[in-house]
Amino acid sequence: xxxxxxxxxxxxxxxxxxxxxxxxxxxxxxxxxxxxxxxxxxxxxxxxxxxxxxxxxxxxxxxxxxxxxxxxxxxxxxxxxxxxxxxxxxxxxxxxxxxxxxxxxxxxxxxxxxxxxxxxxxxxxxxxxxxxxxxxxxxxxxxxxxxxxxxxxxxxxxxxxxxxxxxxxxxxxxxxxxxxxxxxxxxxxxxxxxxxxxxxxxxxxxxxxxxxxxxxxxxxxxxxxxxxxxxxxxxxxxxxxxxxxxxxxxxxxxxxxxxxxxxxxxxxxxxxxxxxxxxxxxxxxxxxxxxxxxxxxxxxxxxxxxxxxxxxxxxxxxxxxxxxxxxxxxxxxxxxxxxxxxxxxxxxxxxxxxxxxxxxxxxxxxxxxxxxxxxxxxxxxxxxxxxxxxxxxxxxxxxxxxxxxxxxxxxxxxxxxxxxxxxxxxxxxxxxxxxxxxxxxxxxxxxxxxxxx
Numbered sequence: 178x179x180x181x182x183x184x185x186x187x188x189x190x191x192x193x194x195x196x197x198x199x200x201x202x203x204x205x206x207x208x209x210x211x212x213x214x215x216x217x218x219x220x221x222x223x224x225x226x227x228x229x230x231x232x233x234x235x236x237x238x239x240x241x242x243x244x245x246x247x248x249x250x251x252x253x254x255x256x257x258x259x260x261x262x263x264x265x266x267x268x269x270x271x272x273x274x275x276x277x278x279x280x281x282x283x284x285x286x287x288x289x290x291x292x293x294x295x296x297x298x299x300x301x302x303x304x305x306x307x308x309x310x311x312x313x314x315x316x317x318x319x320x321x322x323x324x325x326x327x328x329x330x331x332x333x334x335x336x337x338x339x340x341x342x343x344x345x346x347x348x349x350x351x352x353x354x355x356x357x358x359x360x361x362x363x364x365x366x367x368x369x370x371x372x373x374x375x376x377x378x379x380x381x382x383x384x385x386x387x388x389x390x391x392x393x394x395x396x397x398x399x400x401x402x403x404x405x406x407x408x409x410x411x412x413x414x415x416x417x418x419x420x421x422x423x424x425x426x427x428x429x430x431x432x433x434x435x436x437x438x439x440x441x442x443x444x445x446x447x448x449x450x451x452x453x454x455x456x457x458x459x460x461x462x463x464x465x466x467x468x469x470x471x472x473x474x475x476x477x478x479x480x481x482x483x484x485x486x487x488x489x490x491x492x493x494x495x496x497x498x499x500x501x502x503x504x505x506x507x508x509x510x511x512x513x514x515x516x517x518x519x520x521x522x523x524x525x526x527x528x529x530x531x532x533x534x535x536x537x538x539x540x541x542x543x544x545x546x547x548x549x550x551x552x553x554x555x556x557x558x559x560x561x562x563x564x565x566x567x568x569x570x571x572x573x574x575x576x577x578x579x580x581x582x583x584x585x586x587x588x589x590x591x592x593x594x595x596x597x598x599x600x601x602x603x604x605x606x607x608x609x610x611x612x613x614x615x616x617x618x619x620x621x622x623x624x625x626x627x628x629x630x
Contacts (some may be wrong), residue, residue: 181207182282182290183274185267186629192262197270198629199258200251204460207277208256209339210237211270217243217256223257227258227270236273243499251287252294276347285626289619299611299622303565304624307390314385315389319562328568329610332559335375335391339603342368346596362586365595370581372602376576379563383572386564388473388550390442392434395546396469398487399478404506407533408478409446412543438547445472472551475501476542477526482510485518493522493538501526504546508532526568567622575605 181201187194199207208217214225220242227236240259249255260266275281283289285306292302304323310316322328336412342365349361397405413435431446447469469475475496479489503519505512509532516528527545531538563569582598 179290181279182286183207183271183279184282184286184287184629185271186340187262187267189267190262191264191373194259195262195267196629197258197260197267198287198292199256199274200249200253200280200282201279202254203278204254207274207279208241208243208258208374210277211273212239212241212258214241217241219243219245220248222259226258226500226529227273229273230277236269237261239270247294250296251290252296253290264289265455282628283623284628285623285630288620288626288630289623292619292623297324298326298329299314299614299619300332300565300568300609301326302611303330303455303567303622304628307564309627309630311385312392312434312441313389313436313439319386319389322561323564328398328561328563331379332606332609335372336603336606338368338372338375339599340604342372342599343603344594346592350592350596355503356503361592362589366583366586369579369586369599373576373579373583376579379561380569380572382561383563383569385551385561387566387569388440389562392443393550394443394445394471394473395476396445396447396471396472396474397476397478398492400449400486400492402482403478403480404479404504404531404533405446406431408476408504408506408531408539408542409433411536411539412444425459437543440550442546461601469495473500474546475499477501477503477523479503479505479514479519480507481505481512481514481530482507484513490522496523497561498525500549502542502549503528504531504538504542506528506531506533506538508537509535546608565610571609575602578602578605 179201181203183197183199186196186198202590205217207319210230211227212223212225213228215223217223222240222242224240227239228234229236233268233290237260242257242259244250244255246253250580258270260270273282288302288305291297292299301324304320308317308324311320345361345365345368345459345576397408409431424535433444435442435444475532477492477496485493501523503523503526505514505516505528506517508530516530519526519528526613527549529538529541529545531542563572574624578601580599585595585598604613608618
């Protein structure tokens with residue numbers, strides 16, 4: 178019999194309600210020992226008190242619910258005790274549960290049991306932690322879609338295609354015939370091509386998926402006093418960075434996480450890049466350059482009312498080949514810098530006319546950020562996205578094996594060799610959903626979970 182486990186399922190701290198979760202065969206007997214009130218009935222919230230069955234002391238006024246397996250989160254018998262959201266109350270109740278025979282759950286062990294008991298596959302289990310950590314509506318929606326099994330169903334469908342290919346190969350190996358063999362190569366090449374397209378389509382979403390999950394790193398750079406801090410305040414819809422007419426006001430990088438069109442964005446307002454003898458400002462400028470190097474997207478602010486100088490030119494050289502937006506600020510003044518002048522130096526950049534003083538160009542900047550993230554892909558609420566690095570790596574390996582198999586098929590290599598690569602792709606996709614994942618990989622996945630989940 179597997180041990181009964183328990184943990185605090187809510188975040189520690191003050192709150193209206195806190196929950197202690199118990200899962201396993203002994204969950205109901207343990208709860209009955211410490212719960213004083215009406216008998217716990219399946220799926221009914223019951224009022225009562227938790228008391229120390231060793232000393233008789235009343236611990237807290239609670240509501241408790243019993244969920245009989247397999248119709249529970251872990252597919253085991255589960256009891257959840259809802260008490261006042263006090264750290265003291267939660268810890269006392271958990272200690273009492275452990276004293277009566279449960280053991281403390283490891284991080285992610287409730288979800289791990291749900292996986293091992295067949296209630297969800299590995300991608301759905303990973304989606305649970307993504308759901309908890311979601312920083313925007315879109316991040317939440319993608320994680321929820323994965324929890325519902327849409328991504329794993331796509332992977333299962335591709336695995337089914339591999340089964341068909343493996344059947345074709347096996348039949349021909351076991352029952353060779355010259356005419357059948359030639360037909361098998363043609364059908365196999367066609368089938369591998371179709372599978373390759375499906376894998377490529379999934380992988381095409383991985384860059385956007387990573388950003389949706391982890392956030393887009395955006396660095397706002399430029400010389401001092403060109404409007405960087407004003408842009409950050411405008412995007413944040415609040416005054417976060419100090420704005421003055423004095424050059425060099427921002428001495429350090431200022432970082433904020435915001436949501437732009439449901440895209441989580443890690444926004445960094447950097448110190449103005451210029452030549453200076455100020456030691457503190459120099460440190461800030463070095464940190465600005467570091468933020469620039471780490472950014473997924475660079476927003477270069479230019480004062481359009483002044484000619485480009487050596488400092489502007491130096492920044493433009495840094496931007497060679499980088500994904501960038503150049504904001505020609507201060508359009509409310511007579512313009513000296515032209516769009517053509519910028520385009521000649523940074524041909525890949527998106528150029529936007531703006532005036533931070535008048536609030537002009539902010540919406541256009543947000544539009545361009547959205548376009549750059551999605552890369553022209555159709556945005557659908559139920560779209561399948563690859564957001565997990567583990568999934569991406571396995572899909573890339575599976576695609577490589579398919580391409581190797583296709584090359585050997587085209588050269589009419591022995592089917593026994595082709596089968597090795599086709600079967601490898603099938604196994605790699607199985608590792609994504611957990612059907613062929615090793616115990617070490619499974620333990621590594623669940624080690625990233627929080628206690629109580």
